[in-house]
Amino acid sequence: MSGNLYLVATPIGNLEDITFRAIRLLKEVDLIAAEDTRQTLKLLNHYDIKTPFISYHRHNEDVRQEELIQKLKEGKNIALVSDAGTPVISDPGEVIVKEAIKEKIKVIPIPGACALINALIASGLDTKEFVFYGFLSLNKKLRKEQLGRIQKENKTAILYEAPHKLKQTLKDLEEILENRQIVIARELTKIHEEFLRGTTSELIEKYQEPKGEHIILIEANQEKEQTKEEKMKKEMTLEEHYTYYEKQGFTKNEIIKKIAKDKGVSKNEIYQKFIN
Ligand code: SAM
Numbered sequence: 214m215s216g217n218l219y220l221v222a223t224p225i226g227n228l229e230d231i232t233f234r235a236i237r238l239l240k241e242v243d244l245i246a247a248e249d250t251r252q253t254l255k256l257l258n259h260y261d262i263k264t265p266f267i268s269y270h271r272h273n274e275d276v277r278q279e280e281l282i283q284k285l286k287e288g289k290n291i292a293l294v295s296d297a298g299t300p301v302i303s304d305p306g307e308v309i310v311k312e313a314i315k316e317k318i319k320v321i322p323i324p325g326a327c328a329l330i331n332a333l334i335a336s337g338l339d340t341k342e343f344v345f346y347g348f349l350s351l352n353k354k355l356r357k358e359q360l361g362r363i364q365k366e367n368k369t370a371i372l373y374e375a376p377h378k379l380k381q382t383l384k385d386l387e388e389i390l391e392n393r394q395i396v397i398a399r400e401l402t403k404i405h406e407e408f409l410r411g412t413t414s415e416l417i418e419k420y421q422e423p424k425g426e427h428i429i430l431i432e433a434n435q436e437k438e439q440t441k442e443e444k445m446k447k448e449m450t451l452e453e454h455y456t457y458y459e460k461q462g463f464t465k466n467e468i469i470k471k472i473a474k475d476k477g478v479s480k481n482e483i484y485q486k487f488i489n
Contacts, residue, residue: 222325226402332398
């Protein structure tokens with residue numbers, strides 16, 4: 214029988230942020246596949262975990278994946294951990310998860326810290342619906358496309374960013390966001406944890422030398438997207454608007470009612486304009 218692939222969340226700064234179940238599993242599995250072995254070793258030492266570990270990162274993911282799948286098929290239990298937080302989220306793992314599922318190997322998530330969720334819950338922004346963009350692309354065309362989507366986004370948008378790229382990203386956001394509020398969640402669970410709130414321009418000014426780890430959260434665009442038709446109707450002259458509905462076979466009274474609704478004014482106002 215195959216072993217299980219456990220996706221184990223680890224702390225994002227504060228070593229206490231790990232579950233009893235995660236620690237037990239890290240002790241019990243046959244092998245830990247770690248994105249950053251040096252970082253993981255600190256955690257293992259802290260909790261006196263002696264399980265053998267090997268590296269599994271972006272640059273050896275394809276080769277390692279085959280090796281690990283083989284071990285899983287042989288019945289070994291493996292825990293996948295990333296540098297910090299929840300593996301597979303902007304971290305390696307997607308490849309092996311997909312392959313394990315294909316091979317009918319059980320994939321078991323072990324919940325714990327996830328940077329984006331903790332940034333979101335304390336951001337004060339809308340949490341009912343949100344969109345996670347991960348790291349913005351460095352490819353100019355793709356980045357522009359993503360920024361265009363963020364501009365129109367009617368849900369809270371969440372971005373991960375590296376400290377040395379934060380300023381540039383804030384400048385890019387400044388160009389598209391006008392007065393929308395953003396929140397920067399910095400150094401979560403660490404000594405210098407802080408939440409900075411304001412418009413992009415305010416935060417760029419406040420925040421000249423970003424240090425540590427950051428997440429950018431962007432308030433949803435509150436403007437409703439107008440349909441092409443709604444836009445067209447708003448831009449029509451009264452005469453054009455009248456003809457538009459006349460062609461559709463509406464009576465004079467119906468047309469006046471409809472124009473008033475489209476333009477957001479009273480029926481009487483439109484009626485008066487037609488009399489004059
Ligand atoms: N898989 C991890 C997770 O979702 O919890 C995130 C890994 S991703 C490679 C690293 C990014 O997550 C950082 O660049 C930063 O944007 C964010 N991050 C991780 N830990 C953080 C922390 N303690 N405070 C703020 N942001 C953090």
